[in-house]
Amino acid sequence: MTSNLAADSLTLYGETFxxxxxxxxxxxxSLQSLSDSIAAAKPGMVTVALRRQMNADTAEAGFFDLLKRHGVPLLPNTAGCQSVAEAVTTAQMAREVFETDWIKxxxxxxxxxxxxDPIGLVEAAAKLVKxxxxxxxYCTEDLVIGRRLLDAGCEALMPWGAPIGTGKGVVNPYGLxxxxxxxxxxxxxxxAGxxxxxxxxxxxEWGFDGVLLNTAVSQATHPPVMARAFAQAAEAGRSAYLAGPMAERDSAQASTPVVGMPFWHHAGGSA
Incomplete structure (x- = not known):
């Protein structure tokens, strides 16, 4: 078991994180809060939104320098896009700015x-893979859409747990x-969610390969503390999955053996 845990790692498109x-x-x-959160979580990747970071009203000096100092792989995203053309163009711009072929x-x-948008998502994914x-x-838990995305050439999926920024947790456990x-x-x-x-x-614990977090950490009272808590929780859940949880039962079952118990504790016995 120890060797299994040591060898266990997240692999996407042939790369290990x-x-x-x-x-x-x-x-x-603040930037300091972000920096402390990255240090606390030690994430495999950090996501960056090209459209938001390039906005002069919201960009902070030193943002990209901070990310470079931490040396964590970047995952640009197409947040805010509402058409296939817009998403594809944003991804292409992100590749030039961040010098990476990775895109969320x-x-x-x-x-x-x-x-x-499930239909547009498949179309955009096919264009970008090509x-x-x-x-x-980023998709819903819809199995058919997931398969279409895989057919389009995607090698991984990022289904939501709940709508972005709600913090509700998984709203459709069955589907997920x-x-x-x-x-x-x-x-x-x-x-998301x-x-x-x-x-x-x-x-x-259900066997998912990873989690992506933003609002749950950035909007916490103490983001770095929450970042570390999420990292510990994800590690615990993964370890539990690899350990093989016991089967759930509908009725109680004693954890101690009946052999050796006083006879009056057995069914039908009397003192």
């Missing part, structure tokens, strides 16, 4: 729930677990 936690970089109260593909189809990108698509069961060999990273470390631990 040091952690199964991915961390977003937006909405932190976001294509929003509804302004209220921020639910991904263009040489390593695409991590079916996705895991039906796609046993596909890396699946739960992205997780609010507390127990949510991360739960999905990792």
């Amino acid at each position: 040091a952690s199964r936690v991915l961390l977003g970089t937006s909405r932190y109260p 593909l976001e294509l929003i189809g509804d302004d209220y729930t921020l639910q991904p 263009d040489g990108f390593k695409v991590l698509p 677990r079916v996705l895991r069961e039906r796609l046993p060999d596909v890396p699946l990273i739960v992205d 997780l609010g507390v470390p127990s949510h991360a631990c739960q999905v990792m």
